[in-house]
Amino acid sequence: MIVVLKPQTTAEQIKKFSDEITSQYKVTVNTWVGTQSTVLGLIGDTASIDTDIIQANPIVESLTRVQEPYKKANRKFHPDNTVIDMGKFKIGDGSVTMMIGPCSVESSEQMAEISQRIKKAGAAMLRGGAFKPRTSPYAFQGLRAEGLYLLTEAKRNFGLPIVTEIMSPAHLPLFEDVDIIQVGARNMQNFELLKELGHCDKPILLKRGLANTIEEFLMSAEYIMAGGNEKVILCERGIRTFEPMTRNTLDISAVPLLKKLSHLPVIVDPSHAAGIPWMVEPLSMASIACGADGLMIEVHNNPAKALSDGAQALTPDQFDGIAEKIKGLAGYLGRSVNTLE
């Protein structure tokens, strides 16, 4: 960490400030006295330093981090990819995993119909919302506990592992049979929830917040990992920008960036990113071409009757076509697609 001090700072002030820092953090301070200003170089465990406190000191002009503030999620300290073992397949080992299903779980029949179709098309996991974060209190909030029951029923009947969203630490006991617990974009900085998930032993699929930076995203992964649970999957799902034609702007650069900065698997959700069904195919192709470990795609047996976000769901027939293209592209790139058949 490089700290530039204000021009008028006295030697005494510098000494006092350095002593304070070394007494509070496990770092050494190197002082470089220039003709116009003095620069301090802090070396050691700078990730634990609260930059706000340093910057509040009246002798500090500016501050630059050289080292990233995340440790457990940092590829520098963990060069090998994190590979998450799902039993019949792995996530993060170079293969491609398709997590497919409806926005909301609605009925036993719906889950059966969709499960059969997507499994046949090549999906390795069933996704579906039981607890639904909705902007309006008057919109359908999900079947909640009943939805979780329907998901596990589909899992039993069709052998598809399931991924679904949690919205409160209080609901954790209900997620016992869930294979991957999802944290939605709106809860990416619900730190109390992240802390709880750090103590559980299931993989966590963490979605990037609508307006969160890559660094904040990795810091939220760090929250879970700091609690002891290192099985985190990162999911890029679009960020909020000024462009109104797409629901969000898919930040495709996040895929190679996250793979470079971190060892965690990275998947993409093209359904929520654009909010437009026909765009799922090109965005899926782009995601796989630049290295994503998987895709989360909304498929509904009857989008026009969907109880939430139907506007962005594909039909099983449409997904069949996309799955074929994804398998072809992955194959060309020397990557396998995880299937259960």
Add this chain to the structure above:
Amino acid sequence: MIVVLKPQTTAEQIKKFSDEITSQYKVTVNTWVGTQSTVLGLIGDTASIDTDIIQANPIVESLTRVQEPYKKANRKFHPDNTVIDMGKFKIGDGSVTMMIGPCSVESSEQMAEISQRIKKAGAAMLRGGAFKPRTSPYAFQGLRAEGLYLLTEAKRNFGLPIVTEIMSPAHLPLFEDVDIIQVGARNMQNFELLKELGHCDKPILLKRGLANTIEEFLMSAEYIMAGGNEKVILCERGIRTFEPMTRNTLDISAVPLLKKLSHLPVIVDPSHAAGIPWMVEPLSMASIACGADGLMIEVHNNPAKALSDGAQALTPDQFDGIAEKIKGLAGYLGRSVNTLE
């Protein structure tokens, strides 16, 4: 709600679609058959309509809401200002309320020193964080239950009502002596938390999320109000933009807009908006000049030693000067400033 149908839509499809809508929602459908396309006008309780479902229908070209999706927070249906009675003063009645204090509660001495100073300067409420949402799991997370104790101690000793942030529904029992419960920007769409707060009888100070629109902000207020708790105070605290010089961009237009669209009180937090102490004064002046009902400002007895966000805190001496200017401006505008002396 205006629904434009695709050009090729048949009369039969329109009939089926209209029947579906009227069976699901308390609305009537007016059909206007044009030469090129057909337009449906939905009249009635359109706030309860899930626009995603309508848009997912393959015959729908586009959809425009004419009526706002929020009802209880809507000034159209509640023309009079919501006035929240705090005992010795009111919020939302035209007066100005200053909620002042440190980012984090740190010690009994700190709270005593700050409380005395800000009360004398004209603050009507003491703010301070016990539970702190921090980007890094390695940063100070607040004194938590102990912090709440120190806040209530200061309240007892100095007669200042207190406002502090909640981060999980599980902590609610600890907030019994808190006068206003704050929901932070990162939890603005933590819907499970909002629902719980809808069942409590304390005023809720709801901060706008970093990347949330005015409409989403009002919908989150609606979540609380739909549960029965109509004592909601809205707080604009800056949104995330591309400008790097300020921590966030204070959306000053939100103040008059929220006052127009809603009957709820609106306050501004200039400390978090800019993240720069010397900007608190001009931004406070601007906020009062365009109608804000109050200000939430960070003041710390020793910013350089603050355990969080010290960089944006003012000293009590600096606040004295700002408080004088605010009182002067409010007076010129014919508004009183609530004080406890």
Add this chain to the structure above:
Amino acid sequence: MIVVLKPQTTAEQIKKFSDEITSQYKVTVNTWVGTQSTVLGLIGDTASIDTDIIQANPIVESLTRVQEPYKKANRKFHPDNTVIDMGKFKIGDGSVTMMIGPCSVESSEQMAEISQRIKKAGAAMLRGGAFKPRTSPYAFQGLRAEGLYLLTEAKRNFGLPIVTEIMSPAHLPLFEDVDIIQVGARNMQNFELLKELGHCDKPILLKRGLANTIEEFLMSAEYIMAGGNEKVILCERGIRTFEPMTRNTLDISAVPLLKKLSHLPVIVDPSHAAGIPWMVEPLSMASIACGADGLMIEVHNNPAKALSDGAQALTPDQFDGIAEKIKGLAGYLGRSVNTLE
């Protein structure tokens, strides 16, 4: 165009307003009187309607365009792809074109060295800046006329068609030997420049502005086309968002969206989008996988000595590797890459 009128509007006001519209524009007005409000449907040449004027009328509540405001750039009216004939190859016919070269033209030797290398690697065009838009007046502004001379010299010696940026209509006479004239992101809404280029007969490569929507982008293309020059190539080069790790955020969704909305060729500039050399490869792969007609990539023989934007340039050796991957991917997708060898 759907115009919703305010509830209290009288029949007389509606009549007067409708008469005004039909006298000013080639449209017919259909009136739909509902129980609560009246809706007007404007049918005909609505692209020419100034929505600001309609909205300023005190009887208007809201307005929704059903038809796009661009005509010549609109795929609805021109279903076939625009194919631009460059002599030895075509742009927009399904093939992939690589436009490669340094940010700034610096010397005859530089241009010779780069031209040889990129031509061999598979580039079909040489790019290079002669007039450089720089944020600082103190930064290198390009060799200007001399730079254009060096570009045309390289064109003569190596047979590579050239593309370079124009910054003022006054410079147009200097661009006689340029094959494609580029309009930079900062000039996307320099309407006087666009009008001039509408009267020239060279293809125009129009870059999307940092903060311009897809619709505004197409409207700027429309400016050029309205003047008679229909040879416009659209270039996505990243938009400005809150994310600081990349210089801009590549809006990959713009590629399929622009291809759907318009018949014009669409290329991507991954060098400017991310500003990070190692990210050019994954972003190029993503761009081709989702349908881009070409790529504009910065390659410099000695990035560390580049007079501008060296930080984002690749070396010729690095480009060799990327070009191979792009050719492989394009081949897999059944698309050819235009080369001059």
Add this chain to the structure above:
Amino acid sequence: MIVVLKPQTTAEQIKKFSDEITSQYKVTVNTWVGTQSTVLGLIGDTASIDTDIIQANPIVESLTRVQEPYKKANRKFHPDNTVIDMGKFKIGDGSVTMMIGPCSVESSEQMAEISQRIKKAGAAMLRGGAFKPRTSPYAFQGLRAEGLYLLTEAKRNFGLPIVTEIMSPAHLPLFEDVDIIQVGARNMQNFELLKELGHCDKPILLKRGLANTIEEFLMSAEYIMAGGNEKVILCERGIRTFEPMTRNTLDISAVPLLKKLSHLPVIVDPSHAAGIPWMVEPLSMASIACGADGLMIEVHNNPAKALSDGAQALTPDQFDGIAEKIKGLAGYLGRSVNTLE
């Protein structure tokens, strides 16, 4: 400027790099060898350094500017406010100047009617567009030369100095009788235009671009000043964000920030910022309360008939009320409002 080098950098590489820098720029390089990495401190005329070139060097890890890249616009080097003498009044001397008029100049009668009304209400300048930047090539583009004639006619008849926008250096000869030349938001980085205006002796009102940072804004002012014309007035007019309710988001923080960083006058355009007439009053009050030197407001004698942007214009009657409030607030703050009566 602080340059952090990569850990493995050799002494020889550092020597070579330092020599290159000192031979190219008027700076001295201080080297600070730490245990893990080496830091260089560049002191001297660092504003002229092209940071892109430094960052392209493979031994460079990161770079931080300590000094601002603008010099002539920088308050550090010019502590006193720039005061622009308009003859009967001054801009930048603590007084408030109201620049009022229609978006587009339309007719002699219009200009006469508006001029009389706004002069009486307290405007010191008449604004009006002759050359209009419009998103659509099919929208009214302004009366151009005829519009300039009508403006100068109004100036002669009513004694109001005029401010109007230029869109191309080629039009400069037409602006001889214009008192302040405006550069619009879309041309803020039209560097060829800025250079030309640097050679003219009229005050330039420079509007901030929709997606430009404060630093870029000051760098564009620097372009004009570097050419010799130091009479620049900065105008904040809203930036592009994700919020759809207002046309742009007024960045009110820009006012105190620009006043602190620069000595140039700063005005606000609340009409374009919000795009909503009733919001002009609260945003004007906020602007004056936080230190703006003036306001640019759209007033039209018949907004519903305006040929452009009528939706955001006020009537002369509405402006009368706002002008009274502004004069009252300015008076309370000890500032005078410039009038011509």
